[in-house]
Every structure is written in structure tokens, then in C-alpha cells.
Amino acid sequence: MTDFSASLQPDRGQSAVSIALVDKAGFDGWLRLQPPRTRAAVAAQRFKGEANALAILPGAGPEDWSVVAGVADVQSLGAWCLAKAAGQLPEGSYRLESGDPGAAALGWLLAHYSFDRYRSSETASAPRTLLSRDAARIGETVQIASAVGQVRDLVNTPAADMGPAQLQAEVEALARDFGTKAAITSGKMLAEQFPMVHAVGRAADPARAPRMIELVWGRPEHPRVAIIGKGVCFDSGGLDIKPSSGMRLMKKDMGGAAHAIALARLVMAARLPVRLHLLVPAVENAIAADAFRPGDILRSRKGLSVEIGNTDAEGRLILADALTRAVEETPELIIDFATLTGAARVALGPDLPALFSNDDTLAAALLAAGSAVDDPLWQLPLWSGYDELLKSDVADLNNAPEGGFAGAVTAALFLRRFVPETVQWVHLDTFAWRPAAKPGRPRGGEALGLRAAWRLLSQRLPAQRPG
Incomplete structure (x- = not known):
């Protein structure tokens, strides 16, 4: 059985890549507030805030980077809105730029599911860990x-x-x-x-x-x-x-x-x-x-x-x-x-x-x-x-x-x-x-x-x- 526990952890201020969330309605306003290097990266990746789309954003230093992910509604995160991102991002730890994943944590976890019982080698990738400030909710989400x-x-x-x-x-x-x-x-x-x-x-x-x-x-x-x-x-x-x-x-x-x-x-x-x-x-x-x-x-x-x-x-x-x-x-x-x-x-x-x-x-x-x-x-x-x-x-x-x-x-x-x-x-x-x-x-x-x-x-x- 897939072990989901490593993919959702308490946020104790540890190092993590930031994920900004934006929806199509708020995309233009978000983009206007970004520095030129971010606007250039977004344009190059043809990101426009559509649900399930994402873009990698450069940071101030050569090793710095962050993510912007498109969701249907930034005010109401559904269970599956981060699932696509969880399946595409590289191994590492991530936290939302603002707010807490809430219901979306379940989709993040289930993006790690794999059924490998009959394969000669496992296909599951290393976990992408999402950090949550709602520590009380983590256990139930992993159980579900x-x-x-x-x-x-x-x-x-x-x-x-x-x-x-x-x-x-x-x-x-x-x-x-x-x-x-x-x-x-x-x-x-x-x-x-x-x-x-x-x-x-x-x-x-x-x-x-x-x-x-x-x-x-x-x-x-x-x-x-x-x-x-x-x-x-x-x-x-x-x-x-x-x-x-x-x-x-x-x-x-x-x-x-x-x-x-x-x-x-x-x-x-x-x-x-x-x-x-x-x-x-x-x-x-x-x-x-x-x-x-x-x-x-x-x-x-x-x-x-x-x-x-x-x-x-x-x-x-x-x-x-x-x-x-x-x-x-x-x-x-x-x-x-x-x-x-x-x-x-x-x-x-x-x-x-x-x-x-x-x-x-x-x-x-x-x-x-x-x-x-x-x-x-x-x-x-x-x-x-x-x-x-x-x-x-x-x-x-x-x-x-x-x-x-x-x-x-x-x-x-x-x-x-x-x-x-x-x-x-x-x-x-x-x-x-x-x-x-x-x-x-x-x-x-x-x-x-x-x-x-x-x-x-x-x-x-x-x-x-x-x-």
C-alpha cells in the first residue's frame, strides 16, 4: 500500500519552495505585481492562470525558484486542485505562499498513489512534501x-x-x-x-x-x-x-x-x-x-x-x-x-x-x-x-x-x-x-x-x- 505520510508534513518553518496560487480571473492583477523576470518566465511558459497549469519562476539567486499554480478558484480550493502540480514537481518540500492547503492536501497526497504489486520495478517517484500549518488536520487527511x-x-x-x-x-x-x-x-x-x-x-x-x-x-x-x-x-x-x-x-x-x-x-x-x-x-x-x-x-x-x-x-x-x-x-x-x-x-x-x-x-x-x-x-x-x-x-x-x-x-x-x-x-x-x-x-x-x-x-x- 502507498505510504502517504511523508507527502504531508507540519510546517515548522523549514526550507521549502513557495507555491503561489492564481485563478484565471485574478491572473492579470497578479501578473502586474510581478517583477520583469517573473513576467518573462510566465510568458515563456505560456502560463495564463488556467486550472491545473503551473509555471516555474526564477528567484533572486541562481538556486532560488518558486512555483505558480493555476486553480479554478483561489477562494475555494477543491480536493483536486493541487493534484496535477504534485505529479509534475520535482522531489522536495513545498508550501503555499499564503493560506493553508486545506481540502487540496488530499489531492496532493493521492497524486503519489501507485499500484506496483506486479511490476518488476516500482514506478513511484520520490515524495513531494507539502507543508501544512493545520497540524490537527494532517492525520485525518493521511488516513483518508x-x-x-x-x-x-x-x-x-x-x-x-x-x-x-x-x-x-x-x-x-x-x-x-x-x-x-x-x-x-x-x-x-x-x-x-x-x-x-x-x-x-x-x-x-x-x-x-x-x-x-x-x-x-x-x-x-x-x-x-x-x-x-x-x-x-x-x-x-x-x-x-x-x-x-x-x-x-x-x-x-x-x-x-x-x-x-x-x-x-x-x-x-x-x-x-x-x-x-x-x-x-x-x-x-x-x-x-x-x-x-x-x-x-x-x-x-x-x-x-x-x-x-x-x-x-x-x-x-x-x-x-x-x-x-x-x-x-x-x-x-x-x-x-x-x-x-x-x-x-x-x-x-x-x-x-x-x-x-x-x-x-x-x-x-x-x-x-x-x-x-x-x-x-x-x-x-x-x-x-x-x-x-x-x-x-x-x-x-x-x-x-x-x-x-x-x-x-x-x-x-x-x-x-x-x-x-x-x-x-x-x-x-x-x-x-x-x-x-x-x-x-x-x-x-x-x-x-x-x-x-x-x-x-x-x-x-x-x-x-x-x-
């Missing part, structure tokens, strides 16, 4: 960057090295770090207690057998929050097999689990006053003689029967059993993450996770949290008029309505059948992948919705800490 890095690492790892056993190991490591234990349900007990998780994963090789992974942390008297992540470590589509183009990125189908594990670590590291219940149903949707079939009827943990309309709609099945388990502990809040539907990507593209919630006040708070930290979400409706699409002639409901209309909505409605109205619940249908690179955000696995959820929880459960 590390959480994003963990999601990226888990999603980028190919399925051969990231199966149910490896997800279990991630949760067990998390448990050890914070003085608790993970509970694993597998084999015959899984078939009895989590029948849909077992059915989806039973065709996999025994070494990749399905399991329910749970972790509980925090004081029993604190508000109970459940975090659930879809852990389909590879999705062939099952007997309704995907085409090769649809299967190519299915190593990322455990992206929901990656988000859930990373969010749990943030909660525990901050020692939020919460009774945390982490649930990761981990499976591989494989093809074998005992694979579950279209037309099969599965009995869920809740007792509802589910007719299988399509074996490639497996994520909602394992989440349904996990939701049922979470509800049994009467949580105040459930957050689930899942790379659930292609329909959400058609509607919103790769950058916007679809948000569904049975509580509009909760949804509004999460949307606001996402906007505040440059981790945007978009709410789609739990439109009850489409509940009838889940009807089955032979079971309580069908996992894959015919026709394909409103696929993200009907998937969320399916999950809603397993959550009582008395429990606040939010479902994030996230892509967990970035198809094209942006500053600080390379192509590959990505945390989308993680920081929004963390902002919500840290605001909802502030200040006090377990002793």
Missing part, C-alpha cells in the same frame, strides 16, 4: 488518503489474488489492528444461515468457497451502525454468462466490499462513538455443475423466496442476506456499497454513484457531505410504482425483472424488501473504477462515495471518543 489507496489496491488486484479468502484476510487484519475479532460463517453453516450467499458462491473452487465475514467493534451502548459491502470477487455472470467484454473488469465486482472495509477502518481509527457492524458477503459467481440456475427458487435468510430470473443479478442476492443479518441487531443506520448495476452507469456515468435511501433527510445529508468533499453522488428514486416489476408467479419475488427498465431502481427496490422502514438505510450503487485518468486519480480502481460516507458519519457522530 490511505483509505482511498486501500480501495484502489483491493480493486486493482486481479481475482486470482483477491478471492473470498483474501477479503477475509483483509477484515481479519483490520480486526487485529483494533483489538477485535472477525466472525466467519462458511460451509454447512453458511448454507443454513445465509442460503443466498451460499447459492451464489457454491460453484466456485473449494479454495474460493463463499463465506459471510463479520466484524463488530465499539461499545455496546453506542449507536449501532452497519456497513455492508458486496464482495463478488469475480463475476462470470454464472450460467447466464457475460460476454467477454462484460467480464473483463469483473475483478472489480468486490469494489463494494473494498469501500466497506476502508470506511470501517476510518471509523475505527477515528474512534467514533459507534457500535460498528461490518458485513462482507464474499463469493465468486462461477460456473460448474452445481451452479445455481435461472428458474431456481432460493430461500433467503429473511424467509422470502426468490425466483432467479438471471444468475448475473447475483449481487442483490448476497446483499439481501447481509441486510437481513444487519437488521437483526437493530441498527440505527445501514450503509451498503455495491457495484450493483450497469443501469446506474448508463444513467450517471462512471463518476457519480447512484444513491438510494428510505429516508430523504438522510439522503440530503449524504448528498451535502459528498459535495463538501468533492465526492459527488446523485440520488435516484426508490419508486414504489416499480415494485410490481419484482413479482414472480411462483415465489415471493424475482431477482431480475424482465424488460430491463429502471434496472438500478428495481435492484434497490429488491434490497428494500429486506430493510424495515424503521431503520435508516442508504444504498450506494458505485462503479469503483476510473476508466480514464485525471490528476490524482489514475485509471483503475477508485473510491467513489467513500469520502462522502465518511464525512456523513464523522459529522453525525462527532467529537467524543471511547476511552
Whole structure:
């Protein structure tokens, strides 16, 4: 995992290169105040204050130099406004000419991310260290960057090295770090207690057998929050097999689990006053003689029967059993993450996770949290008029309505059948992948919705800490 700690350090007056920030609106005024050598350097580098552009400025002495970086708005620094500069500048220490990096420190850190596990030599460059006067904020920013890095690492790892056993190991490591234990349900007990998780994963090789992974942390008297992540470590589509183009990125189908594990670590590291219940149903949707079939009827943990309309709609099945388990502990809040539907990507593209919630006040708070930290979400409706699409002639409901209309909505409605109205619940249908690179955000696995959820929880459960 990338170590971000060296790239953001307290400003104690140590030697550092100065970075001036300017936006396009203020560029002409800034330029008029500069000495001739600066104006000449700016002209030579064709710098005009555009966002993500930068120029190197000569100083008074032969070894003196500074930087000017273009940002969208100097009065409101976004998370990614320094990411391009962090990726271009040489090794060394830097400080802003005025003010503090604030939210922009996260993008600076994440510009240092690299996934080198399978390379013969590392590609990461030496750290560029940003100095911050806000010492209290440094630790949290590094923790958030590390959480994003963990999601990226888990999603980028190919399925051969990231199966149910490896997800279990991630949760067990998390448990050890914070003085608790993970509970694993597998084999015959899984078939009895989590029948849909077992059915989806039973065709996999025994070494990749399905399991329910749970972790509980925090004081029993604190508000109970459940975090659930879809852990389909590879999705062939099952007997309704995907085409090769649809299967190519299915190593990322455990992206929901990656988000859930990373969010749990943030909660525990901050020692939020919460009774945390982490649930990761981990499976591989494989093809074998005992694979579950279209037309099969599965009995869920809740007792509802589910007719299988399509074996490639497996994520909602394992989440349904996990939701049922979470509800049994009467949580105040459930957050689930899942790379659930292609329909959400058609509607919103790769950058916007679809948000569904049975509580509009909760949804509004999460949307606001996402906007505040440059981790945007978009709410789609739990439109009850489409509940009838889940009807089955032979079971309580069908996992894959015919026709394909409103696929993200009907998937969320399916999950809603397993959550009582008395429990606040939010479902994030996230892509967990970035198809094209942006500053600080390379192509590959990505945390989308993680920081929004963390902002919500840290605001909802502030200040006090377990002793």
C-alpha cells in the first residue's frame, strides 16, 4: 500500500519552495505585481492562470525558484486542485505562499498513489512534501488518503489474488489492528444461515468457497451502525454468462466490499462513538455443475423466496442476506456499497454513484457531505410504482425483472424488501473504477462515495471518543 505520510508534513518553518496560487480571473492583477523576470518566465511558459497549469519562476539567486499554480478558484480550493502540480514537481518540500492547503492536501497526497504489486520495478517517484500549518488536520487527511489507496489496491488486484479468502484476510487484519475479532460463517453453516450467499458462491473452487465475514467493534451502548459491502470477487455472470467484454473488469465486482472495509477502518481509527457492524458477503459467481440456475427458487435468510430470473443479478442476492443479518441487531443506520448495476452507469456515468435511501433527510445529508468533499453522488428514486416489476408467479419475488427498465431502481427496490422502514438505510450503487485518468486519480480502481460516507458519519457522530 502507498505510504502517504511523508507527502504531508507540519510546517515548522523549514526550507521549502513557495507555491503561489492564481485563478484565471485574478491572473492579470497578479501578473502586474510581478517583477520583469517573473513576467518573462510566465510568458515563456505560456502560463495564463488556467486550472491545473503551473509555471516555474526564477528567484533572486541562481538556486532560488518558486512555483505558480493555476486553480479554478483561489477562494475555494477543491480536493483536486493541487493534484496535477504534485505529479509534475520535482522531489522536495513545498508550501503555499499564503493560506493553508486545506481540502487540496488530499489531492496532493493521492497524486503519489501507485499500484506496483506486479511490476518488476516500482514506478513511484520520490515524495513531494507539502507543508501544512493545520497540524490537527494532517492525520485525518493521511488516513483518508490511505483509505482511498486501500480501495484502489483491493480493486486493482486481479481475482486470482483477491478471492473470498483474501477479503477475509483483509477484515481479519483490520480486526487485529483494533483489538477485535472477525466472525466467519462458511460451509454447512453458511448454507443454513445465509442460503443466498451460499447459492451464489457454491460453484466456485473449494479454495474460493463463499463465506459471510463479520466484524463488530465499539461499545455496546453506542449507536449501532452497519456497513455492508458486496464482495463478488469475480463475476462470470454464472450460467447466464457475460460476454467477454462484460467480464473483463469483473475483478472489480468486490469494489463494494473494498469501500466497506476502508470506511470501517476510518471509523475505527477515528474512534467514533459507534457500535460498528461490518458485513462482507464474499463469493465468486462461477460456473460448474452445481451452479445455481435461472428458474431456481432460493430461500433467503429473511424467509422470502426468490425466483432467479438471471444468475448475473447475483449481487442483490448476497446483499439481501447481509441486510437481513444487519437488521437483526437493530441498527440505527445501514450503509451498503455495491457495484450493483450497469443501469446506474448508463444513467450517471462512471463518476457519480447512484444513491438510494428510505429516508430523504438522510439522503440530503449524504448528498451535502459528498459535495463538501468533492465526492459527488446523485440520488435516484426508490419508486414504489416499480415494485410490481419484482413479482414472480411462483415465489415471493424475482431477482431480475424482465424488460430491463429502471434496472438500478428495481435492484434497490429488491434490497428494500429486506430493510424495515424503521431503520435508516442508504444504498450506494458505485462503479469503483476510473476508466480514464485525471490528476490524482489514475485509471483503475477508485473510491467513489467513500469520502462522502465518511464525512456523513464523522459529522453525525462527532467529537467524543471511547476511552
